[in-house]
Amino acid sequence: MQQKSLYGGVLLKAKEILDFISKCETSPTLKEISNHVSITKPTVLKILTTLEYCDFIRCVGNPKQYYLGLTFLTYAQKAKTSFNLDRIAMPFINNLRDKTTEAVNLGILENNSIALLDRAQSTNTIRLDLQLGGHMSMYSSAMGKAILACFPREKIEDYLDRTALIKLTEKTITNRDDILNELVKTKKRGYSLDIGENQDGICCIGFTIKKNSDVLGAYSISAPIYRVNDSKLNLWIKEGLDTQRKIEAAV
Template sequence: MSELRLYGSSLIKAKHILDFLLTAKEAPELKEISAGTKIGKSTALKILNTMDVLGLVRKVGEEKKYYLGIDFIAYADKAASDFDLLQYARPVLTHLRDITDETINLGVVSGNSVVLLDKIESQHRSISLKSKIGGRMNLYSSSMGKAILAAWPVEKLGKYIQETELLKIAPNTITSSDALFTEVQKVKEMGYSTDNEENEADVYCLGFSLTKNHQLLGAFSITAPKYRMTKNNQEKYLKLAKQAQHEIEEAF
């Protein structure tokens, strides 16, 4: 089968620019967008001006810094509402948040990343996390990601490990291919995954895949400050999460 050829070079470049704005820590200027996307300043400016008129980006201030447009709020809301998984999972995961008083995340696979579909934060003991709805996390460093990897066929897992650069992003990130393969086998045996400061410092997560009829739907996690993830709490959370996992999979 021939490889799919993408149509519309300007559209592809616009997507690169939007991706850059999505991941930028601060609103960038034109020169930063051009350098970060490797798109010439003249071309980038034309695309940005067009997207500004369409409401896809906002140009603010004398320094002309660029932000994603507010139209994406409506797009994101519609995209999230179209996910059947979110409709089935949210009531169950909200209850899980209420009885654990910890932050609960729900994610789906997109390429070689986990996209955060929902984040139900702790009401009384909230912690500041980098993750945002719509944001991406590595499969190899997050608990949801490792739960997903454990649900993949061994051939697909092997291809992912072979092709992925395992960058250290937190104190305990796994950066060895052999160590990651061993970790995923451990997740398969345990039925859940852990993230012990592998994706973010001082944060500990328990991850669980969601499957139905051998089809991977996504994953969810319980996220807490490391000091609060004691052995007793882990045992309690595992029992509650397994029940939530069963309820979501049965309802879907």
């Protein structure tokens, strides 16, 4: 295949600089950047100045150290929300539903809550149907707890500071320390549990969908508690984790 002719060599140079900054464990100086990219030091400085003007980077200190700018957070959030996760994930989620016979819900993080993006309905006669586009609290739902467990401690604390922890059922965990302990357990075992915490009589197991270290969304197996036993729970966890591996390999 003939290689495409690219326009705008300075963009490629800027990308090389940004890639280097993003991979550094500590924020690099001009000298460190110019020593590690295939660009002359004067050109590196000109590009850095332009990137700083555009808020793509920021520099602090003496000597100056360069950081990625907050503009990339806006771009990242837009990329996540426009990413067609359901198109990729739903074939795997439908297969998980077939193996468990229970409902499997797909959700994304939206305004500090979980928005239901899509679902595979249970094949059982008695089933729970959630409203697409509806929202669930992160601290009480399986998908929400799975995503929260991926956050750094400071971000979890910030979420708890700004969220009213309301008891949705008798089993909803609203004590801050208990929530933090539950998230530690969730992170360690690789899945979350909601045993009647978000809705009375409903058991959910939650799993995240990640690309590298970015959380793209989550899904949960949901069933009435009376249909759940240890044997089924262990099977659903096994199949849920297997589905997670397959989705993450496809995104």
